[in-house]
Amino acid sequence: MSDQITLLGLESSCDDTAAAVLRGVPGQRAEILSSVVAGQTELHAPFGGVVPEIAARAHAEKLDTCVEEALTEAALSLNDIDAIAVTAGPGLIGGVLSGVMCAKGLALGLGVPLIGVNHLAGHALTPRLTDGVDFPYLMLLVSGGHCQFLIAHGPEEFTRLGGTIDDAPGEAFDKTARLLGLPQPGGPSVEAEARTGDAKRFRFPRPLLDRDGCDMSFSGLKTAILRTRDQLVAEHGGLHVTDRADICAGFQAAVVDVLSEKTRRALGVYLQINPDSPTLAVAGGVAANGAIRAGLETVCADLDVAFTAPPLSLCTDNAAMIAYAGMERFATGGRDDMTLVARPRWPLDQSAPALLGGGRKGAKA
Ligand code: KG4
Ligand code: ZN
Numbered sequence: 555m556s557d558q559i560t561l562l563g564l565e566s567s568c569d570d571t572a573a574a575v576l577r578g579v580p581g582q583r584a585e586i587l588s589s590v591v592a593g594q595t596e597l598h599a600p601f602g603g604v605v606p607e608i609a610a611r612a613h614a615e616k617l618d619t620c621v622e623e624a625l626t627e628a629a630l631s632l633n634d635i636d637a638i639a640v641t642a643g644p645g646l647i648g649g650v651l652s653g654v655m656c657a658k659g660l661a662l663g664l665g666v667p668l669i670g671v672n673h674l675a676g677h678a679l680t681p682r683l684t685d686g687v688d689f690p691y692l693m694l695l696v697s698g699g700h701c702q703f704l705i706a707h708g709p710e711e712f713t714r715l716g717g718t719i720d721d722a723p724g725e726a727f728d729k730t731a732r733l734l735g736l737p738q739p740g741g742p743s744v745e746a747e748a749r750t751g752d753a754k755r756f757r758f759p760r761p762l763l764d765r766d767g768c769d770m771s772f773s774g775l776k777t778a779i780l781r782t783r784d785q786l787v788a789e790h791g792g793l794h795v796t797d798r799a800d801i802c803a804g805f806q807a808a809v810v811d812v813l814s815e816k817t818r819r820a821l822g823v824y825l826q827i828n829p830d831s832p833t834l835a836v837a838g839g840v841a842a843n844g845a846i847r848a849g850l851e852t853v854c855a856d857l858d859v860a861f862t863a864p865p866l867s868l869c870t871d872n873a874a875m876i877a878y879a880g881m882e883r884f885a886t887g888g889r890d891d892m893t894l895v896a897r898p899r900w901p902l903d904q905s906a907p908a909l910l911g912g913g914r915k916g917a918k919a
């Protein structure tokens with residue numbers, strides 16, 4: 555088909571270096587020809603969090619090999635690429651800069667269009683790539699660095715209904731795991747422990763549930779867990795296996811309650827504006843959590859709202875979502891030139907007030 559294009563996407567805004575090749579007709583469905591992600595978990599592990607300078611250097615080293623791998627996997631060469639899409643923010647500035655410079659070099663060398671993409675738009679548009687979901691829909695982005703409700707009206711048109719004012723939920727899972735001596739990433743290890751725990755033994759706080767609106771807070775939960783752990787250690791000289799499982803179950807239940815109730819409220823607002831064939835889409839690493847997914851599914855079933863969650867490999871940071879967001883921008887004539895800048899902050903909804911929290915992985919919105 556003549557109006558089909560092949561687009562290379564690059565992602566380097568946090569601790570994953572990624573390249574992907576997509577083919578499709580802009581504005582319609584696209585096929586993922588390849589998607590390569592090189593993580594940096596081991597590089598940052600000794601520091602207990604992402605170190606921006608280490609991340610930037612690793613991106614600069616890995617970007618070209620990721621591009622090469624993505625092309626090989628797609629059985630294509632650089633000459634087959636019709637446009638380059640790149641994350642231009644928000645994120646850790648050194649990493650974003652590495653990606654933008656690489657994309658500029660490729661676009662200039664190949665003489666093809668350059669398209670700067672908002673990383674959050676990449677996540678928020680993923681349900682269109684994976685399930686062909688039509689606009690509008692409500693999106694819950696929930697990961698180690700993001701937590702917000704967005705109404706997606708169009709490829710570059712979003713309304714934020716609320717978000718975390720401090721930590722992201724993934725960050726809370728990771729901190730809880732660290733406090734209990736469980737391996738990172740904390741999400742899967744806390745979820746596994748929680749399976750055998752008694753969620754009712756400890757009643758952890760449900761921050762901001764008593765307040766109207768869709769804003770959330772997770773940092774107080776971590777403090778409550780620290781206190782409970784210290785109290786148990788002081789009383790019994792250590793943590794028993796059951797203590798750990800019960801803390802994990804109690805913590806997870808609190809996160810499920812907060813996310814479910816805030817989703818119910820966000821859907822209430824959304825349904826008033828868009829009552830026809832509503833859909834809730836969820837993305838981000840935390841969407842892998844079975845209890846959270848079940849909580850969200852229950853809310854959607856109660857309100858007669860369709861629920862969709864992309865496969866995990868496309869929920870977490872990747873370049874296929876960036877290439878797809880680039881394709882959506884391409885369809886509406888979106889193009890950048892060599893003046894494209896890397897932006898550490900870049901809210902999807904420019905009219906919404908800034909959220910207070912930045913999260914472990916840097917300021918996002
Ligand atoms: O989307 P992601 O790969 O990266 C960003 O944060 O951008 O999300 C990673 C986060 C980590 O904090 C990890 O602990 C959390 O997602 N996560 C989970 C689960 N699997 C990963 N949280 C809860 N339950 C899980 N099963
Ligand atoms: Zn992300």
